[in-house]
Amino acid sequence: MAVLDMLETLAPIREKIVAGARLDFEDGVTLMESDDLLALGELADLARRVRGGGDEVFFVQNLYLNQTNVCRVKCKFCAFAKTRKQEDAYTISADELVEDAIKQHAATKFTEIHCVNGENPHVDLEFYVSVIRKLKAALPDVHLKFYTASEIHHIAQLAGISHEEVLRELKNAGLGSLPGGGAEIFADRVRQLIAPGKEHPDNWFHIHDLAHKMGIPTHCTLLYGHVETYEERIDHMVRLRDQQDATGGFLAFIPLAFHPENTVFERRGFKFTTGADDLKMIAVSRLMLDNIPNIKAYWIMMGMPMAQLALHFGANDVQGTVVREQIFQAAGATSGTEQKIPELVRFITEAGRVAVQRDTLYNELQRWAA
Numbered sequence: 368m369a370v371l372d373m374l375e376t377l378a379p380i381r382e383k384i385v386a387g388a389r390l391d392f393e394d395g396v397t398l399m400e401s402d403d404l405l406a407l408g409e410l411a412d413l414a415r416r417v418r419g420g421g422d423e424v425f426f427v428q429n430l431y432l433n434q435t436n437v438c439r440v441k442c443k444f445c446a447f448a449k450t451r452k453q454e455d456a457y458t459i460s461a462d463e464l465v466e467d468a469i470k471q472h473a474a475t476k477f478t479e480i481h482c483v484n485g486e487n488p489h490v491d492l493e494f495y496v497s498v499i500r501k502l503k504a505a506l507p508d509v510h511l512k513f514y515t516a517s518e519i520h521h522i523a524q525l526a527g528i529s530h531e532e533v534l535r536e537l538k539n540a541g542l543g544s545l546p547g548g549g550a551e552i553f554a555d556r557v558r559q560l561i562a563p564g565k566e567h568p569d570n571w572f573h574i575h576d577l578a579h580k581m582g583i584p585t586h587c588t589l590l591y592g593h594v595e596t597y598e599e600r601i602d603h604m605v606r607l608r609d610q611q612d613a614t615g616g617f618l619a620f621i622p623l624a625f626h627p628e629n630t631v632f633e634r635r636g637f638k639f640t641t642g643a644d645d646l647k648m649i650a651v652s653r654l655m656l657d658n659i660p661n662i663k664a665y666w667i668m669m670g671m672p673m674a675q676l677a678l679h680f681g682a683n684d685v686q687g688t689v690v691r692e693q694i695f696q697a698a699g700a701t702s703g704t705e706q707k708i709p710e711l712v713r714f715i716t717e718a719g720r721v722a723v724q725r726d727t728l729y730n731e732l733q734r735w736a737a
């Protein structure tokens with residue numbers, strides 16, 4: 368089957384990759400339907416190299432913070448959100464958060480803070496702006512990667528101002544980039560099933576489009592392994608590719624495996640994604656997203672051994688030290704919440720690649736010999 372697959376279905380796609388031609392929607396579905404995992408990995412690694420990729424595998428030293436887990440939206444895949452009355456609900460003031468970040472920085476010297484939150488209806492614009500302003504004043508060299516497009520939309524609604532005005536306020540306060548969350552799957556059918564309370568995907572694109580035009584780089588994601596079809600995964604990737612053609616501001620794509628624990632889907636019998644599906648997603652992402660330079664194997668979600676394998680399936684980034692991640696932990700991730708730099712370097716080096724510590728914008732900070 369594997370040899371036949373390569374000869375009959377993957378060979379024309381390979382020719383396109385070698386020729387530097389773009390894959391179309393049907394090619395994407397063909398790749399998803401292939402069960403020849405090793406051939407997909409080989410093709411994806413070829414695509415990465417044909418497009419100029421080298422042996423470098425990047426990571427960033429970062430701290431994950433959440434200001435609030437109170438959320439009005441109730442996405443069915445989410446194990447993080449709470450209502451304000453739940454015992455473990457929290458909303459942290461800007462001063463508390465800054466104090467905590469300063470202590471962490473003294474210990475680890477991270478270069479990035481990654482912060483996403485629930486859509487808390489009980490706060491205001493200043494709650495979001497002041498934490499950026501205070502962090503920038505306290506830690507001026509740290510890049511602030513704050514607020515998904517869904518949160519930007521939520522803040523705009525809270526404050527009664529436009530997406531552009533929210534982004535300008537945050538940029539003026541010190542915002543560096545946006546994380547890629549809130550994308551889930553763009554297809555309306557899936558969104559209705561898994562996140563009926565979330566805003567329309569047009570808002571996600573509008574906000575990333577505006578951010579890129581304002582000089583704010585962003586990241587993009589896809590949440591897979593729930594009720595979506597292969598066609599809906601590819602449709603999502605093609606929409607991201609079109610946006611990147613238009614504005615070029617996506618730094619990286621991160622496929623996110625759905626973790627069902629503590630969600631409605633766990634009660635319905637949904638399981639964690641398999642390693643085969645995780646590797647296929649990395650490979651197909653690399654093959655389809657020819658204009659997004661970095662594909663992340665997010666170790667906190669897939670585990671470090673699988674992330675190491677993903678480096679041979681088109682990934683060139685393992686995210687970072689990820690101190691104190693809460694969202695995937697709430698949904699059953701068992702990968703721990705902190706990888707120290709020597710451990711990341713060991714995993715990358717033993718995969719035969721060159722470990723490079725980067726900043727958020729992919730400037731090289733340090734490299735380790737293979």
Ligand code: SF4
Nearest residue numbers: 438441442445448485
């Ligand atoms: S995914 Fe985000 S918006 Fe949806 S319920 Fe969870 S915290 Fe709220």
